[in-house]
Amino acid sequence: xxxxxxxxxxxxxxxxxxxxxxxxxxxxxxxxxxxxxxxxxxxxxxxxxxxxxxxxxxxxxxxxxxxxxxxxxxxxxxxxxxxxxxxxxxxxxxxxxxxxxxxxxxxxxxxxxxxxxxxxxxxxxxxxxxxxxxxxxxxxxxxxxxxxxxxxxxxxxxxxxxxxxxxxxxxxxxxxxxxxxxxxxxxxxxxxxxxxxxxxxxxxxxxxxxxxxxxxxxxxxxxxxxxxxxxxxxxxxxxxxx
Amino acid sequence: xxxxxxxxxxxxxxxxxxxxxxxxxxxxxxxxxxxxxxxxxxxxxxxxxxxxxxxxxxxxxxxxxxxxxxxxxxxxxxxxxxxxxxxxxxxxxxxxxxxxxxxxxxxxxxxxxxxxxxxxxxxxxxxxxxxxxxxxxxxxxxxxxxxxxxxxxxxxxxxxxxxxxxxxxxxxxxxxxxxxxxxxxxxxxxxxxxxxxxxxxxxxxxxxxxxxxxxxxxxxxxxxxxxxxx
Amino acid sequence: xxxxxxxxxxxxxxxxxxxxxxxxxxxxxxxxxxxxxxxxxxxxxxxxxxxxxxxxxxxxxxxxxxxxxxxxxxxxxxxxxxxxxxxxxxxxxxxxxxxxxxxxxxxxxxxxxxxxxxxxxxxxxxxxxxxxxxxxxxxxxxxxxxxxxxxxxxxxxxxxxxxxxxxxxxxxxxxxxxxxxxxxxxxxxxxxxxxxxxxxxxxxxxxxxxxxxxxxxxxxxxxxxxxxxxxxxxxxxxxxxxx
Numbered sequence: 230x231x232x233x234x235x236x237x238x239x240x241x242x243x244x245x246x247x248x249x250x251x252x253x254x255x256x257x258x259x260x261x262x263x264x265x266x267x268x269x270x271x272x273x274x275x276x277x278x279x280x281x282x283x284x285x286x287x288x289x290x291x292x293x294x295x296x297x298x299x300x301x302x303x304x305x306x307x308x309x310x311x312x313x314x315x316x317x318x319x320x321x322x323x324x325x326x327x328x329x330x331x332x333x334x335x336x337x338x339x340x341x342x343x344x345x346x347x348x349x350x351x352x353x354x355x356x357x358x359x360x361x362x363x364x365x366x367x368x369x370x371x372x373x374x375x376x377x378x379x380x381x382x383x384x385x386x387x388x389x390x391x392x393x394x395x396x397x398x399x400x401x402x403x404x405x406x407x408x409x410x411x412x413x414x415x416x417x418x419x420x421x422x423x424x425x426x427x428x429x430x431x432x433x434x435x436x437x438x439x440x441x442x443x444x445x446x447x448x449x450x451x452x453x454x455x456x457x458x459x460x461x462x463x464x465x466x467x468x469x470x471x
Numbered sequence: 472x473x474x475x476x477x478x479x480x481x482x483x484x485x486x487x488x489x490x491x492x493x494x495x496x497x498x499x500x501x502x503x504x505x506x507x508x509x510x511x512x513x514x515x516x517x518x519x520x521x522x523x524x525x526x527x528x529x530x531x532x533x534x535x536x537x538x539x540x541x542x543x544x545x546x547x548x549x550x551x552x553x554x555x556x557x558x559x560x561x562x563x564x565x566x567x568x569x570x571x572x573x574x575x576x577x578x579x580x581x582x583x584x585x586x587x588x589x590x591x592x593x594x595x596x597x598x599x600x601x602x603x604x605x606x607x608x609x610x611x612x613x614x615x616x617x618x619x620x621x622x623x624x625x626x627x628x629x630x631x632x633x634x635x636x637x638x639x640x641x642x643x644x645x646x647x648x649x650x651x652x653x654x655x656x657x658x659x660x661x662x663x664x665x666x667x668x669x670x671x672x673x674x675x676x677x678x679x680x681x682x683x684x685x686x687x688x689x690x691x692x693x694x695x696x697x698x699x700x701x
Numbered sequence: 702x703x704x705x706x707x708x709x710x711x712x713x714x715x716x717x718x719x720x721x722x723x724x725x726x727x728x729x730x731x732x733x734x735x736x737x738x739x740x741x742x743x744x745x746x747x748x749x750x751x752x753x754x755x756x757x758x759x760x761x762x763x764x765x766x767x768x769x770x771x772x773x774x775x776x777x778x779x780x781x782x783x784x785x786x787x788x789x790x791x792x793x794x795x796x797x798x799x800x801x802x803x804x805x806x807x808x809x810x811x812x813x814x815x816x817x818x819x820x821x822x823x824x825x826x827x828x829x830x831x832x833x834x835x836x837x838x839x840x841x842x843x844x845x846x847x848x849x850x851x852x853x854x855x856x857x858x859x860x861x862x863x864x865x866x867x868x869x870x871x872x873x874x875x876x877x878x879x880x881x882x883x884x885x886x887x888x889x890x891x892x893x894x895x896x897x898x899x900x901x902x903x904x905x906x907x908x909x910x911x912x913x914x915x916x917x918x919x920x921x922x923x924x925x926x927x928x929x930x931x932x933x934x935x936x937x938x939x940x941x942x943x944x
Contacts, residue, residue: 274841277845279841279844279845302844302847302848302849303847304847305844305845305846305847306846306847307847308845309845310842310845310846312838312841312842312845313838314836314838316836316838316839316841316842317842318839318842318843318856318857318861319861319937319940320860320861320864320937320940329846329848329856329857330846330847330848333848333852333856334846334847334848334852335847361938361939362937362938362939362940363939364937364938364939364940365938365939378846379846382846382847535914535918538875538879538917538918538921539879539914539917539918540878540879540880540881540882540883540893540917541879541882542882542883542885542893543882543893543896543910543913543914543917546893546896546897546900546910547910547914550900550906550907550910551907554704641775641776641777641778642777644777644779644780645777645779645883647779647886648885648886655777655779655780659783668787668788668791669787669788669791669792672780672783672784672787672788673784673788675780675783676776676780676781676783676784679775679776679777679780680772680775680776683774683775683776684771684775687771687774687775
């Protein structure tokens with residue numbers, strides 16, 4: 230589904246990604262972790278072509294990202310993305326947030342978009358909030374709306390960029406529950422997160438990044454059982470100790 | 472396109488344009504900025520002082536000036552200044568004042584309103600701890616303002632004050648409505664005398680443009696340096 | 702002070718034969734408002750486009766926007782009006798130049814366009830500041846949903862940016878109204894112009910200017926109140942600054 234091969238990215242003189250190669254198969258859930266500044270957010274943004282990269286190739290569902298003939302908006306519409314700070318559109322009601330791209334990008338009718346949106350809001354447990362504005366919801370609720378907004382586009386895969394890092398602790402589980410359900414339904418997911426509980430519950434593979442490199446790319450059981458690199462071991466012991 | 476134009480008219484009137492016109496414009500800009508800053512600071516201090524009535528009067532003055540077009544204010548003061556002069560000197564009839572004095576009074580009074588808003592923002596931007604620290608050292612209110620608050624406010628607001636002065640420089644061209652020969656007035660007189668409107672107005676536009684561009688470029692560099700120091 | 706006050710002058714017939722002096726000032730007020738509204742439409746339209754250009758990733762677009770703003774910001778409005786009014790017709794080919802000189806109401810059109818373009822540079826700067834004040838993630842989120850750049854601006858960035866810059870835009874609109882008085886130099890007899898005419902006919906200088914001053918204050922109050930209503934109507938519930 231997602232093929233990342235030998236991707237390099239620089240911000241000026243600083244190399245943010247170094248020769249990154251990995252892949253996500255259909256129906257697979259891959260968790261990407263690593264210390265801050267390790268390039269994991271950059272990598273996931275590259276998959277959606279939100280960040281340009283200099284070398285290498287990313288292929289999503291058979292479509293090459295850096296081919297000038299690729300219709301990027303169309304491709305992005307098929308890959309759902311959830312951000313750390315939710316990024317709901319503050320001037321639109323919750324239901325309008327879910328409808329905007331359905332209508333403007335997919336060309337669905339308003340009625341169709343509203344029906345789809347309501348169904349997904351119901352699914353994330355927020356049906357009663359459809360007529361509210363984002364700022365009237367809690368962080369956890371906003372993030373669930375953001376997931377519903379991405380799902381409304383019928384994505385072939387979902388990317389999560391630290392979806393729970395900006396949340397108060399008591400709200401994290403309501404968002405993770407939605408994500409766990411999604412994973413169990415067989416959604417292809419690439420998730421940047423520090424939530425190792427989530428990883429051990431539903432991930433198939435774990436990727437560990439440090440300083441722009443993919444240091445470890447292993448099956449979940451191998452990663453938690455016996456990480457090969459020192460850096461991953463240190464990281465794990467730090468993150469699991471609290 | 473410019474074949475039929477006579478750009479020699481600029482060379483012929485160069486002395487009049489710059490020695491008379493531009494000198495008037497720059498002197499007016501400089502003195503009005505200075506006077507406006509002094510009066511503006513006083514107005515800002517009045518508004519921030521504890522005296523309710525004083526603050527209310529200063530606020531009304533600022534609101535009034537900022538609600539009126541400069542052209543109307545220029546007319547107001549042109550007719551008002553002779554009467555003010557009469558009142559001040561106790562003379563029996565309105566005092567005749569020159570074009571320069573009249574415009575200078577106008578621009579000082581008008582700009583004071585705008586400068587006072589900048590200085591007020593500058594004073595308010597300084598943390599409350601600064602005057603508290605100064606007063607803890609035994610400085611009086613006057614000394615606190617004079618030596619601690621105002622110097623910092625002035626320095627923080629310098630780029631904004633200078634940008635406002637560039638606006639003032641352009642606004643002085645409005646004394647044209649009183650037929651006063653500032654730079655634009657001089658250019659316009661030559662234009663009408665020699666029937667060279669196109670050449671003179673394009674030239675005037677270019678001169679204003681170059682001076683304003685260079686000045687705002689300077690302000691931007693200053694701003695970058697101030698940002699760097701902080 | 703040996704000035705002879707005569708406040709009843711406003712109800713005395715004006716020599717131009719269209720009623721009394723108060724009618725004269727009021728007709729100036731109407732012209733001021735008409736000119737300002739036309740100029741404001743131009744300023745908003747051009748300012749929004751140029752402001753957006755300055756925030757685009759394309760180097761060309763942002764430098765064109767920069768040049769535009771600097772061009773209109775660094776010349777006095779009066780000089781710009783002279784260029785449009787006196788210089789432009791001479792620079793055009795003979796036929797169209799002649800046509801331009803003979804348009805009826807030329808001062809009105811010149812003022813609306815000249816002041817509109819002058820103000821558009823300032824509207825552009827406000828628009829740019831508004832867009833840049835939005836979190837970067839908003840553009841990313843819109844893009845990630847598959848919206849094109851144009852759609853992202855139209856549906857996501859501009860609606861929020863304009864709400865944020867409402868207060869500075871109010872004062873730019875007030876500036877536009879005040880700036881219409883500069884057009885008396887090209888023969889537009891708006892409010893300040895009518896006050897000046899009243900002073901010349903009646904010799905009651907201070908009454909004439911007081912009348913104009915009161916009317917300008919009135920416009921300011923009305924605009925400020927109207928904009929406050931608009932701000933409240935467009936406020937986003939729960940959003941900071943909204944409520």
